[in-house]
Every structure is written in C-alpha cells, then in structure tokens.
Amino acid sequence: MFNKNLSKFQRRSLQLFSSSILLTAGLTMLTHELFRHHSNPPTGPLAWILAILPALPFLGTIYLCLRYLAREKDEFIRAQVLLALLQGAFLTLGATVVYTFLQNYLDIPAPPAMAYVDLFLITAMVALRIHLRNSQ
Amino acid sequence: MNFSLPCKPNTAASRRYTRRFIPTMAAYVVLILVITYFFKHHHPTGLLAYCLAVLPALPLIATIFITGLYLTEEQDEFQRTILIQSMLWGIGATLAVTTVWGFLEHLANVPALDITLIYPAFWFFVGVANPIISRRYR
Amino acid sequence: MNNRLRILRAERNWSQADLAQKLEVSRQSVNAIETGKYDPSLPLAFKLARLFSTTIEQIFTDEDSDSEAQPS
Numbered sequence: 575m576f577n578k579n580l581s582k583f584q585r586r587s588l589q590l591f592s593s594s595i596l597l598t599a600g601l602t603m604l605t606h607e608l609f610r611h612h613s614n615p616p617t618g619p620l621a622w623i624l625a626i627l628p629a630l631p632f633l634g635t636i637y638l639c640l641r642y643l644a645r646e647k648d649e650f651i652r653a654q655v656l657l658a659l660l661q662g663a664f665l666t667l668g669a670t671v672v673y674t675f676l677q678n679y680l681d682i683p684a685p686p687a688m689a690y691v692d693l694f695l696i697t698a699m700v701a702l703r704i705h706l707r708n709s710q
Numbered sequence: 711m712n713f714s715l716p717c718k719p720n721t722a723a724s725r726r727y728t729r730r731f732i733p734t735m736a737a738y739v740v741l742i743l744v745i746t747y748f749f750k751h752h753h754p755t756g757l758l759a760y761c762l763a764v765l766p767a768l769p770l771i772a773t774i775f776i777t778g779l780y781l782t783e784e785q786d787e788f789q790r791t792i793l794i795q796s797m798l799w800g801i802g803a804t805l806a807v808t809t810v811w812g813f814l815e816h817l818a819n820v821p822a823l824d825i826t827l828i829y830p831a832f833w834f835f836v837g838v839a840n841p842i843i844s845r846r847y848r
Numbered sequence: 849m850n851n852r853l854r855i856l857r858a859e860r861n862w863s864q865a866d867l868a869q870k871l872e873v874s875r876q877s878v879n880a881i882e883t884g885k886y887d888p889s890l891p892l893a894f895k896l897a898r899l900f901s902t903t904i905e906q907i908f909t910d911e912d913s914d915s916e917a918q919p920s
Contacts, residue, residue, distance in 0.1 A: 625817035670828040679763035687823040688812035788877035847880040
C-alpha cells in the first residue's frame with residue numbers, strides 16, 4: 575500500500591493497524607446482521623455488550639496508532655504521520671462545525687457520528703499518502 | 711468550554727495566537743446572535759439560507775487555522791511538541807468516544823450523538839491532556 | 849541523551865530562565881532539555897553550542913557513545 579522500503583517495525587504496525595480495522599468492519603457487519611435481520615434482536619444489557627463489541631478493535635486501532643508514534647524511530651516518517659493526523663482531524667472538525675449549523679438553522683439531518691470517524695480516517699490516510707509521495 | 715490553549719507559553723507566537731483568537735471568537739458570538747435573530751424573524755430560504763446558516767461556522771473553522779498557524783509559527787519546539795502531543799490525545803479520546811457512542815446509537819437505541827459536541831469535546835480533551843503531558847517533562 | 853548544560857550554566861552563573869531568554873524558548877523547554885527528557889532539534893542544538901562558544905559534542909553525549917569503542 576505504501577512504499578516498499580518500510581522498516582520491519584513499520585510493516586508490523588501497518589499489519590496490526592489494517593487487521594484491527596478489518597476486524598472492526600467484520601464485527602460491524604456481523605452485529606448489524608444480528609440486530610437488523612434477526613427475528614428477535616437482542617435487548618437490554620446484551621444489546622449494549624453486542625453494540626460495544628465492534629468498537630473494541632477500533633479502540634485497539636487508536637491505541638496502536640499512539641503506540642506506533644511513541645515507538646517510531648524514524649523522526650521524519652513520524653513527523654509526516656503526525657502532520658497527516660492533525661490535518662485529518664482539522665478537516666473533520668471543520669465538517670462537524672459546518673453540519674452543526676446546517677442542522678441548527680435548516681433542520682438538515684447531520685450524518686451519524688460514525689461518518690466523521692470514517693471521514694477522519696480517509697482524510698488522514700490521503701494526507702499521509704500525499705506527504706510520503708512528495709518526499710520521495 | 712475552554713477554547714484557548716491551556717498552559718499557554720508566553721512566546722511571540724502565542725501572543726499572536728491570542729491576538730487572532732479573541733477577535734475571531736467575538737465575531738463568532740456576534741454572528742450567532744445576528745443569524746439566529748435573522749432566521750427567527752425573516753425565515754430566509756434557498757441558497758441565502760444555506761449561506762447564512764454556514765456563516766457562524768466560519769469563525770470556528772478560522773480558530774482551527776489559527777491553531778495550525780500557531781503550530782507553524784511557534785519557535786519554541788518543545789512547547790510545540792507538547793501541544794501536538796496534547797492534540798493527538800484529543801484526537802484519540804474524541805475518536806474513542808465517538809466510535810463507542812456511534813455503535814450504541816446504531817444498535818442499542820441510544821440517542822444519537824449531537825455533532826455539535828464533537829468540536830468542544832476535542833478541545834476539552836486537549837485541555838485535559840495538556841497539563842498532564844507538561845507535567846511529564848517537569 | 850546526557851548533557852552538560854547544568855555545568856555550563858553554572859560556570860556562567862545563568863539561571864534556567866536566563867538561558868531560556870537567550871535561546872528564545874520557555875524555561876520549561878530548557879528544563880526538559882537539561883533533564884534529558886527532550887532532545888533538541890539540530891538548529892536548537894547549534895544555537896546552544898554557539899551560545900556557549902563550543903561544539904554540540906561538548907554539550908551532548910549520546911548514551912551509545914560509551915559502548916562504541918567495544919566490538920559488538
């Protein structure tokens with residue numbers, strides 16, 4: 575996905591990162607199926623536990639990201655990742671602010687909270703791609 | 711709500727940040743009052759309504775740029791590092807809360823997370839992380 | 849990374865705040881560098897070296913440099 579000359583640590587981090595994202599996606603689909611297409615969907619505490627289940631690997635993703643940044647020895651690459659994360663966050667925050675007011679004044683339904691998590695991940699990834707390409 | 715940089719160092723860049731931040735937030739307050747009044751009494755429609763509704767978002771977006779500008783202008787690299795680390799924890803905490811809540815609202819019928827809260831929540835988490843991170847270097 | 853900043857400061861009778869002012873950084877930054885909790889960038893390290901009229905190597909010593917002489 576990125577360039578071929580990754581260090582062993584970077585490759586390992588990338589593998590863990592993508593596995594946790596895939597696990598999140600898999601569990602999301604699984605629980606969605608369980609709740610939406612099952613004759614009697616789970617209720618009460620079980621519903622809460624099952625609903626939080628797909629969030630757990632994503633919490634792992636966040637932890638992996640922070641751990642990666644703390645352990646990355648390549649200062650330059652770390653700086654590029656940091657910059658991309660900040661740019662993704664700033665762009666996502668901008669989007670939430672715009673939708674806040676569209677929702678308040680025009681009653682336009684805002685996208686669900688999860689859409690912003692996706693927006694952040696995509697913008698941060700694209701930003702990182704661009705930075706790494708520009709530095710080649 | 712704490713929109714300003716917590717534990718702000720007294721550098722030229724941080725003074726510039728304050729000089730930019732205060733008028734921007736003042737503009738935000740004025741815009742909120744004016745636009746709310748306008749919507750209540752004149753009921754704008756179409757493109758005009760869209761443009762007016764987005765207006766108060768502009769100063770908040772500007773505060774994001776002002777923070778970015780501060781990060782590029784701050785000559786004290788250590789202070790810059792502390793703020794970047796705080797923002798990183800802010801991103802992590804906001805993402806974690808949003809995700810957990812997102813799944814709960816999707817599946818367990820928890821009321822939808824009001825997106826109005828995401829922007830202040832981010833700064834709240836940055837504000838909490840900042841003194842903790844600063845203390846680690848003491 | 850180890851450093852001799854405290855000694856160099858003492859020789860000139862400068863407080864952390866004095867050094868911070870000369871470097872145009874905060875006192876907290878000087879303290880973090882001095883206690884080895886924060887490694888300065890090259891530009892800041894050169895600024896420090898110039899300020900004390902010495903070289904970077906005379907101020908900072910790498911933790912690995914002690915074991916460099918021994919074969920690995």
